[in-house]
Structures are given as C-alpha cells and as structure tokens.
Amino acid sequence: MNETTQLPCQRERFYRRDRRSVPAARRFTWEALVDWGLAQAERRDDVLLCVSELATNALVHGVPPGRGFRLSLRYEGDVLRVEVHDSGPGAPRIADDADEGGRGLLLVAALSDKWGVAEREPGKVVWCEWETAPTGEDGRTGSRPGP
Numbered sequence: 001m002n003e004t005t006q007l008p009c010q011r012e013r014f015y016r017r018d019r020r021s022v023p024a025a026r027r028f029t030w031e032a033l034v035d036w037g038l039a040q041a042e043r044r045d046d047v048l049l050c051v052s053e054l055a056t057n058a059l060v061h062g063v064p065p066g067r068g069f070r071l072s073l074r075y076e077g078d079v080l081r082v083e084v085h086d087s088g089p090g091a092p093r094i095a096d097d098a099d100e101g102g103r104g105l106l107l108v109a110a111l112s113d114k115w116g117v118a119e120r121e122p123g124k125v126v127w128c129e130w131e132t133a134p135t136g137e138d139g140r141t142g143s144r145p146g147p
Helices: 021-035 044-062 104-111
Strands: 009-016 068-075 079-086 114-119 124-131
Touching (some): 009 021, 021 044, 044 104
Antiparallel strands (some): 079 124
16 A cells, blocks of 8 residues: 655745835745635635734844845645744834834734744744635635634
8 A cells, every 4th residue: 555645835935135025925825825726715815914013023123134034835725824934132022002104913813813933043934824725626615714
C-alpha cells in the first residue's frame, strides 16, 4: 500500500523598506490564493486587507532603515495563516480612542479568526489565521459556522 501525505502549501517573500512593498505583498498573496483555489473564498478580501495592514505596520513601525520584512503564507487545507516578520524592537499595540492612527490591528483582530504576536531575534512576528470552509463535492465552499 502506497500512502501519500499532502504537504502544506507555503510561500514566503522578503520585501525591502519601500512603499511599493505593500501592494507587492497584496499581489503575492492574491497569486497564492489563486494557486491554492482560495481566490473565490468568502473571506478573500479580509485576507488581502490584513496583509496590507500588517505589511504597512511593519514598514512604518518595525523595519529599521536598511532592513525589510518577510511575508509568510501557509495553507494547510483547513487553516490559512499569514505572518509578517520584522526586525524592529517593541510589540505592536491596538490603538485606543485618543489615537489618530493605528487602527490596523483593530481591523486584523476583527477580520481574522485568530491573531497574535511572537518574539523573534531580532524583532517580532505578527500573525493572523482564518479557518477555511471545507469544499463540497460540487467544488463550492460551505458557509462559515456562526459564533
């Protein structure tokens, strides 16, 4: 008997500290979603917006001059995970009502199923995840269960 194990789909790309990196990260993510059959997924736009927010946060707050950030995408069939690695100090924080900006992590928290921050040396990893709906025999995805 010959068993095959399906490996998770993973893609990574490094981006320089440049304003063009955010739209490039969105395009990279879109291409991965297309290749993985998730381009028509119900929450596709949520994923793309969170990539934009995390990449922007990395550029503005987490990437020292001369450095960049790494975007990692991983799809394991039931979970899609996005990670943004940067080398800047400190942990990101969610803005409060007095802040004029800094609403990106509020969006990430609202649009993803889970999110968090992990330490790395140097810097940090900010990540978010979505549970993906199973695909039926007709190729259509089921609806997302309610809370």
